[in-house]
Structures are given as C-alpha cells and as structure tokens.
Amino acid sequence: AQKITQTQPGMFVQEKEAVTLDCTYDTSDQSYGLFWYKQPSSGEMIFLIYQGSYDEQNATEGRYSLNFQKARKSANLVISASQLGDSAMYFCAMSDSWGKLQFGAGTQVVVTP
C-alpha cells in the first residue's frame, strides 16, 4: 500500500524568504509520480509541480522546485522568494503505476510581511 507523509502541520515564513515543505512516501511500485498541489482559502486545488520516479533531474517550475531523493523516499517542495499570495495549504501527492493519486495531510503555510 502507498503512504504519503507530511509531518509539518503549519509553517510561518517571511516574505522573500525560501521555505521547504517536507514530504516522504512509501510505495512498492517501481513507477510512480510525485505531485505538489496548493489549496488557497478559496478551496480550489492548484497543480504546482510533478516529478516522475524515473526522472533524474529535479523538477522546477518558476519559484517551485522539487527536491527528489529517491533512496530516502522524499520529495520536498522548495518555494523560493516567498510572496504573500503563497499563503495556502500545500499537499504532496503520489500516483501509482495506474495513475491513481493519493494525498498527504497537507502543510499550512503563512507568509508574513
């Protein structure tokens, strides 16, 4: 069975600083995908970044980068130069070889001026 763990329930970060959100996973699949989604207070889940299990390079999308350490089964999200609009709930998710997505419990990020 797959399992996604986000151990940080909440974090404060100052504007313009970088923040790292932790995510560890457990799976017996050889092929899987790792995702990060952002959920602002409006409720909509917004896709941020994707990393495939066979991708050798860490994924980057603008200010978001995914620190993928396969041996440690971790897929941490790094947000650089935080902005006030980054305040939201962040979810790590994993898909199995059939594409089914399972989510972690989430980390609430609050960006302060």
Added chain:
Amino acid sequence: ETGVTQTPRHLVMGMTNKKSLKCEQHLGHNAMYWYKQSAKKPLELMFVYSLEERVENNSVPSRFSPECPNSSHLFLHLHTLQPEDSALYLCASSQVLGTGRSGANVLTFGAGSRLTVL
C-alpha cells in the same frame, strides 16, 4: 467556461433531503474523480470514472451515488446523509494515458462544493 466547474459552491441539507452535486470539465479529459475533504483529514478518493465507466469505488456508503453521463459531466447524488458527511467535495479531471502506464496524470480540480448536513 474553462477548466472544471462545480455547482453549487455551497449546499446545506437535512438528513432526509435528496440533492445532487454537479461537475463539468471543459478540458477534453477522459477521466473524472470525486474527492472528499474533511477537516483535519487527507483528501479521500471516492470515485473514479475513466471513459465514462466507473473504475474505482473506495468503499463509499451507498448514500452517495455517482453518475457520469458523458466524459464532460459528473454528478454526485446525495440521499439521507449524516452530519459526518459534511465536507468539501472536490471534483477533478485528467487525461489518463492508459492502464499500466505511469506519467504525469495531472488532475485539474474544481473549486469544490461545501456541503453541510444538519
């Protein structure tokens, strides 16, 4: 309209009511999903429809009944719900590559329907 649209955004119902949640996607995707998001719990996958066939039903009580009349529309029919069913119900769609093939099965979510059961 673009993306995934959910209606209503908010719904209050009694335990004996019958109501439906609607989801519509304008992305040409071939799979649609219902997720339940309760307070302090991870998102729970409820149902998956791929090419209009239900391929996943995660032991959801029968008081929740999904319907997928075509690849663009998904409904969740609600009947005799319990107060613990109060939650945010999120619909999503994706383009599934095919069984056994991994890849970026990126789900696009709607804004959700906030359900309160009295």
